[in-house]
Amino acid sequence: MLEAIEGSQAIARSVAMCRPQVIAAYPITPQTHIVESLAQLIANGLLDAQYISVESEFSAASVVMGAAASGSRSYTASASQGIMLMTEVLYNTAGLRIPTVMTVANRAVSAPLSIWNDHQDSMSVRDAGWIQLYCASNQEAVDTTIQAFLIAEATELPVMVCVDGYTLTHTLEPVDLPSQKVVDTFLPPYRFRRSLNPRQPLTMGTLVSPDFFTEARYTHHIAFEKARTLITDTDLRWASLTGRTCGGLLESTGNPDASIGILVMGSVFGTLSDALKDHPERDRIRLIKLRSFRPFPREELRREVNNLKILIVLDRSLSPGYGGIAGGEVRSALYREQQDLRIINAVVGLGGRDLPMTLLDDLLALCANQDAPDFLFADLVPQRIAVETPSETPVGPPSSEA
Amino acid sequence: MVEIRIHGRGGQGNVSAAYLLALAAFENGFHGQAFPSFGAERRGAPMSAFVRIHETPFARHCQVRSPRFLIVQDDSLLSLPETSDGLDPTGTILVNSRKSVSDLNARLQAAGLVLPDTVGVQVINASDIAVAVLGKPIPNTVLLAAFLSLTKILPIPSLEQVLSKRFTGTTLEANLEMVRRGVSDINAKRERSPSHA
Numbered sequence: 369m370l371e372a373i374e375g376s377q378a379i380a381r382s383v384a385m386c387r388p389q390v391i392a393a394y395p396i397t398p399q400t401h402i403v404e405s406l407a408q409l410i411a412n413g414l415l416d417a418q419y420i421s422v423e424s425e426f427s428a429a430s431v432v433m434g435a436a437a438s439g440s441r442s443y444t445a446s447a448s449q450g451i452m453l454m455t456e457v458l459y460n461t462a463g464l465r466i467p468t469v470m471t472v473a474n475r476a477v478s479a480p481l482s483i484w485n486d487h488q489d490s491m492s493v494r495d496a497g498w499i500q501l502y503c504a505s506n507q508e509a510v511d512t513t514i515q516a517f518l519i520a521e522a523t524e525l526p527v528m529v530c531v532d533g534y535t536l537t538h539t540l541e542p543v544d545l546p547s548q549k550v551v552d553t554f555l556p557p558y559r560f561r562r563s564l565n566p567r568q569p570l571t572m573g574t575l576v577s578p579d580f581f582t583e584a585r586y587t588h589h590i591a592f593e594k595a596r597t598l599i600t601d602t603d604l605r606w607a608s609l610t611g612r613t614c615g616g617l618l619e620s621t622g623n624p625d626a627s628i629g630i631l632v633m634g635s636v637f638g639t640l641s642d643a644l645k646d647h648p649e650r651d652r653i654r655l656i657k658l659r660s661f662r663p664f665p666r667e668e669l670r671r672e673v674n675n676l677k678i679l680i681v682l683d684r685s686l687s688p689g690y691g692g693i694a695g696g697e698v699r700s701a702l703y704r705e706q707q708d709l710r711i712i713n714a715v716v717g718l719g720g721r722d723l724p725m726t727l728l729d730d731l732l733a734l735c736a737n738q739d740a741p742d743f744l745f746a747d748l749v750p751q752r753i754a755v756e757t758p759s760e761t762p763v764g765p766p767s768s769e770a
Numbered sequence: 771m772v773e774i775r776i777h778g779r780g781g782q783g784n785v786s787a788a789y790l791l792a793l794a795a796f797e798n799g800f801h802g803q804a805f806p807s808f809g810a811e812r813r814g815a816p817m818s819a820f821v822r823i824h825e826t827p828f829a830r831h832c833q834v835r836s837p838r839f840l841i842v843q844d845d846s847l848l849s850l851p852e853t854s855d856g857l858d859p860t861g862t863i864l865v866n867s868r869k870s871v872s873d874l875n876a877r878l879q880a881a882g883l884v885l886p887d888t889v890g891v892q893v894i895n896a897s898d899i900a901v902a903v904l905g906k907p908i909p910n911t912v913l914l915a916a917f918l919s920l921t922k923i924l925p926i927p928s929l930e931q932v933l934s935k936r937f938t939g940t941t942l943e944a945n946l947e948m949v950r951r952g953v954s955d956i957n958a959k960r961e962r963s964p965s966h967a
Contacts, residue, residue, distance in 0.1 A: 372796035374789070505829065535831050539805035540789045542796060542827070638829030722833045 370544050375506040375536045378543045379445075379471055379529075380405035382510040384415045385551040386469075386517045389440035389558070392420040392431035398447040398483065400473045400537045406443075425450040429457035429470075436461075436468040437572060439565070441517065441558035443468065447533055448475035448482075451489040455496065458526075462497030463588065464572055467520035467560065470498075471513065473533040474634070474684075476719040484720020485533040487633065487684035490661075491693045497588055499527040499595055500662040501614075504637040506536050506543050508614045512659075514546070515602045515614070518555050522602075523595045530661075532635040534720065550609050592663040599660055617665035618658050620672055626654040627677040628735050633658045633694060636682065636716075636723045643728040653732075658694065666701045673702060676709055678735045682746075683715045691715075691743040714746035721747055772923055773834045774821040777853050778843030781813040783910035787841065788819035790914055790936075794928040795823040807833060816847055823923065841917055842866065843896075843909050848874060849881035859886045864917050866896040866909045892920055892956065899951045904944045911945050915952030920960070926953060 373381075380402045383391075391410070393403035409415040418440075422428045425446050432442035446454060451472060461468060472490045476482040490500055499519060503509040509531045516527040531537055562570065576584055600616040607613040620629075622644055630640060630653065637657045644650050656672055658665075673679055681699075683692025690696060695713025702709065712734060717723045727747075734740045774791065778784040788804035795802030806819040820834040836856045845867035847853050854863070863885075865874060871891050878885060885891070894916045896909035904911075911933065918924050926949065933945045 372793050372802055505831075532831070534805070538785075539803060539831065540792050541803040542801055635831040639832045642828055642830040724832045724835060725830060 369547070370542050372540055372542050373506075373545070374401065374538065374540045375509060375531065375543075376401035376473075376538065377405050378506050378510050378545065379513055379531065379537070380409065381545055382513045382551075383443050383469075383471075384409050385546070385548055386443075386514055386555055387441065387557075388415075388417050388443040390418050390420065390432065390435035390442040392422050392428045392435070392442070392444050394422055394425045394428050394446070394450065398450050398473075398475055398533075400445060400447070400471075400533070402445045402471055402473070402537070425453040426457060429454040429461065432468045432470070433457060433461040433464070433466055436466045436560065437464070437562075437564050439558070439560050439563035441521075443470070445471040445473065447473040448477050448489045451493060452477060455493055458493050458496040458498060460573065461526050463584070465524040465562075465588070465591070466526060467524050468526045469513070469516045469520055470526070470528050471509075472528050472530045473537045474530050475533040480719070482719040485535050485684075486718045486720070487530070487693075488686070488718075490528055490530045491685040493528075494662060494693070497525070498662065499523070499525050499592070499599070499660070500530055501527065501599070501660055502530045502633040502658065503532075503536065503614070504635055504657055504659075506531075506539065506541055507612065508659075509536060510543055510545060511606060511610070511612055511614050514551055514555065515599075515606055517558075518602050519595065519599055521558060521560075522598055523591055525591055525595060530634070535635045544610075544612070546610055554606065554609055596660075596663050596665065599663070615657055615659045616668075617660040617663070618656065618668045618672060620654050620656045622654040623651050624654065625675060626652050627675070628653050628732070629656055629673055629676040629679040630654070630682065630728075630731060631656040631658055631679060631694070631698060632682045633661065634684065636684075636727070639723055639725060640728055643725040647728060649732060653728075661694070661697075664697060664701065669698065669701050670705050673706060673709060676706075678710045678712065680712045680714055680731050680734065682717075682731075683713060684717050686715055686718065695743065711742065712740055713743045715744070716747045723747075771822060771824040771828070772839070773837045774823075774839045774841065775834050775837040776819040776821070776841045776843065777847045778817060778819075778910075779813070779847070780815045780817055781908075782843045783908050784817055784819045784843060787843075787910035787914055788821050790910070790929065790932050791821045791924075792823070793932040793935075794918075794924050795821075797928045797931050798924055800825060801827045803828075805831075816850065818852075837861065839917070839921060839923075840864070841913055843913060845869060845874060845877075848878055849883070851881075851883060854878075854883060854885060854889075857885075857889065860888045862890040862892065862921065864892050864894065864913060864920060866913055867893050868895050868898065869893065892916075892959070894952065894956050894959070896952065899955065900948060903947045903951060904941075911948040912952040912955075915949040916956035919953045919956050 435442040792802030792804035896912035
């Protein structure tokens, strides 16, 4: 049913409809209304789950890992420094192939201290071995959250549902929340075939010698290859029940014969879609939404950029000393594919900088500029770069003599 | 598309005001969107919130840069250039203030800010009404009622409807009374000094 609802509340409601049995969260900044709302649903008797309020994100991740390993459907949510603190456990959860779902309400990582939206947090753990799906709207956040439990449990890979912090989590807008019946039809009860059980003891997380470590990592990698089909099929199955798709691994809008492609992740897709609608140059432009960052859809991307002359890759994160993170991956996936395709990697919207509709014009200007660099900070304001005035008297180390 | 920006200080119910407007729009069959632009979340710190209302669904998630309407919950924020930045030259500002429109204009001029003559400025003493009715200086409900009465973008009953879903008992009664007071107060003011709202 269509409801005007805040993103976080909508995500909480969709998590609750997936009937999680254990939810663990650290309730202090950085956190969203998602876990607060879930705690309330449990306290009001509307959700039968155990809510474990822990002392840190490290523990939150550990609790949901342990709960899923012992046969309970589990969930947590966090962002920015919270994800950093979870990092060690995120690798463990994925390496042990334990299916759980986490919402990342994407935010910048300190320093400089920021509470606002970009993708640095989830990008920083891109190699942890979790599936990463990015949402363009609160509707996609709801639909992807429900799909994520199915994907995680079928692949035995944990899933991060990446939702732009504030831009989506704190935005109230109409969202079609599915009925409990639809979710129950779509998502069977949780069954983990390696579930910890004292009557059938097994060991998890044992020491793996050099004889088997590579093979364990290989198996983990191959699971992602299989996940590609599953992510697409799950989205199609969801569409057959609800009439809505989130775009599988990757989708595009605009003219299929366009010469300019703009690849984005997250909510800026909606903003640029609106900007494209009445734009005089809309026939020249195709907008590509990368939904699945892990697994990375190499083949789909190669097909998508066919006929393009220029591809702009927008990045909401940065690898200092290298460039944009998505930009580097796209360039690598397309290496030797299309020799005449010019790729421009533009970092934008860091630390909550607003991405306005006029961004489309700025990107088109970039395409028209033959001297535009391969990599740039497209919304940099040069006047705001801090300039230090050299001190007249050099300051040395503190002297022991007065 | 109608775009509204709300300026206030943390604790004045800015986000709630934005959400209530979007909810009221949704009740009327429109696509309503509302979101805050947080600074660090402190009471008293300046903050803004955004509302978009349109007949059909839209997908943008950027901030409102060129609003048609401004709702200012604290008149001291008028002296900040960012408050009126980007306002439609034929737009309207509704200010919560004990001061008169001419006093506020003088304050704007003192801050070096000059609004086009075509911008309509309206004032309502929403904080005092809120203190009298609710017992707390939370001006948002009075301001929203005055705003809808002034601009006619949504009918007043849709605001009452969303308040009825949010509050119960004496709090709801107080909110509905603030709606009545907001409407009658702004209408009385308009009769005294017709302006281009």
